[in-house]
Amino acid sequence: MSHRKFSAPRHGSLGFTPKKRCRRIRGKCKAFPRDRRSLPPHLTAFMGYKAGMTHIVREVDRPGSKVHKREVVEPVTIMECPPMVIVGMVGYAPTAKGLRTFKTVWAEHLTEECRRRFYKDWCKSKKKAFTKASRKWADEAGLALINRDLKKIKKYCTVVRAIAHTQMRLMKHRQKKAHIMEIQVNGGTISQKVDWIRQHFEKQIPVSNVFSQDEMIDVIGVTKGKGFKGVTSRWHTKKLPRKTHKGLRKVACIGAWHPARVARSVARAGQKGYFHRTELNKKIYRIGMGLQAQLEVAKAEAAKDDRDKNVLPKPKGNASTEFDLTAKNITPIGGFPHYGEVRNDYVMIKGCCMGPRKRVITLRKTLIPQIKPRSKEKIVLKFIDTSSKFGHGRFQTRAEKQAIMVGLVICLLVNPIFSGSFEEVPGTSKSRCLNVISVNKTVVKIFANILSSWGSLRVLSSYMFRCLLND
Structure with a gap:
């Protein structure tokens, strides 16, 4: 007689319930790193777009490990991160129920891609957003109000966050609306933070100013949607025996007769994927420059060496290593499938991350102090694969x-x-x-x-x- 095991622990964590579709497509930072006033003011998060994956070869520097001083092949994810633009600031004041917004100050000029975010249909709108806020910078009375708000933020607020948006025009995406988020500024006093944000109004902040190589970061985003799924696929419950009546990809008992309700802890069919998730401790393997930045660096080096002006300078390539004979860029032959070419700065992180290609991903400085030697390991890349990702490619350039x-x-x-x-x-x-x-x-x-x-x-x-x- 067939039977099942008596021990049947539950499947799936109830900490992620309710499993329903996320209301936003952008990853939300629900917490920021602890503020250290001994450091200069700096941003604690950034936004990028998932381009695809490839693999690298590096030498492990981990004394005591079996792979110490040996080459390993590891998967990496490429995220395109064009510079973000700071367009405002928000001050948060402490209350009995926690922090609340106290004052918001906007910059004088907001780009069209930023203002598109505040409209559902940009073409049918009158495009009047932020016209009154921009007029404050034109007369003395408006400037007096802005300076008064900045002084109040310095006096009453304990947390200051910058309002920044991405630049969609720099990427060949169909979307024209920029993604906007509040990024907490850590380091220095409140007055220094406010002055730092004020100095960077309408200026571009590259990803290299926020993160550095070999740093551990957190990745926040929305997973790939799978639609309506059954209980076996959604909760990974054990399949019933083969001869089970009316299907075997089910939960045999969904509860007792009384109470005459189905408990929330019972696995049921429903939505799978498109959930908000946070992954901790992703190591940055490389921060590469964009194509235009590479060309500017090559021109500067050529000017220092007094080379012939008629000869066009050749960039070194943002995917080249010390062991490569030829310069190559991070975009594989034929481009990343379903994404295309990476033209701007990029961040290479170890392993995979949530979401499909072209999805916006929030990168945040780690919340946990990194004290283990493994997290402080210096990464030296020997090879970055740039062969075609559509099939079995063998050519690198x-x-x-x-x-x-x-x-x-x-x-x-x-x-x-x-x-x-x-x-x-x-x-x-x-x-x-x-x-x-x-x-x-x-x-x-x-x-x-x-x-x-x-x-x-x-x-x-x-x-x-x-x-x-x-x-």
């Missing part, structure tokens, strides 16, 4: 692929000459050769002219070269 494929074309054209027959060479069908030839027709045309001078064209397929030379 387009130049490498072009050089090898052109060499293959030459081999495909030379081998039939000496073998005497085009079809006898294994793996050299006419359609495959034509596909390879399309990689670099200029080189093949030059090689065809050389072959014609040798009088060997009659040996090759006349159809193939007729299509090639008439192109």
Whole structure:
């Protein structure tokens, strides 16, 4: 007689209930790191966009471990982080029920992508948002009100947060509305924090000013939605025996006769995914510069070396290591699937993170003081994979692929000459050769002219070269 185990502990944590869809798509910082006034004022969070994943090779520096001084392959996630713009500040005053907002001060100019966030339909609106707030900066009476609010924040508030938004125009996303969040400013006195935010109104803050390499951070976001799922998929309960009547992906007993209700602790079918989650202690492996920043650095180095002005400077590449022979960028061949090219600064973190591609992810400084040696390990990357992520790629750069494929074309054209027959060479069908030839027709045309001078064209397929030379 078949039977089940008597011990059946519950499945799934009730700490994440109710399991329902999140109301917002942006990860919310429900807590910020403890303030240390000995440090200068600085931001404690940033927002980025998940681009995709790749893998790296590095040497482990962990004394006592079996992999100490050995190379390991680890998965990493790439997040594109264009500079954020500070457009306001909020002061929080302490009360008996906790912190509450005391005063809010906005900058003079807000970009269109920022103001779009305050409208459901930007095209049908009158686009009047923040027109009154911006007029305060134009006359003396308005400036007096702004200065009065800043003085009140310095006097009564204990927490100051900056209002910052992302720049969607710098990325090739369909969305035009910027994501806005309050970022707590830590370090220094309240007066220094207010002055720091005031000095950075309407200025861009790069991600390198907030985080540093080898730092441990927290990742906050909304997971990938899965829709309506059954109890086995949603709660990972044990499947019933094969001969169970009316299905086996169920919970056999959902409670006693009395009380005549289903308890909240019983696993039921419903929504899976699109939940707000926070992952702690993600290590930053690299903070890379964007394409434009790389070009500016290359121009500055060229100006110092007094090079020829007619020669265009070549950037070093934001995915190159000391062991790479050629410069390469973090975007793989063909781009990240369903994302595209990473043009701005990026953050590379160890492992995976929640959400699909293009989803906004909030990066926050860690809440827990890092004292373990493992968290302070210095990361030295030896290799960053930039091969195609759509299939089994083997080339790291387009130049490498072009050089090898052109060499293959030459081999495909030379081998039939000496073998005497085009079809006898294994793996050299006419359609495959034509596909390879399309990689670099200029080189093949030059090689065809050389072959014609040798009088060997009659040996090759006349159809193939007729299509090639008439192109």
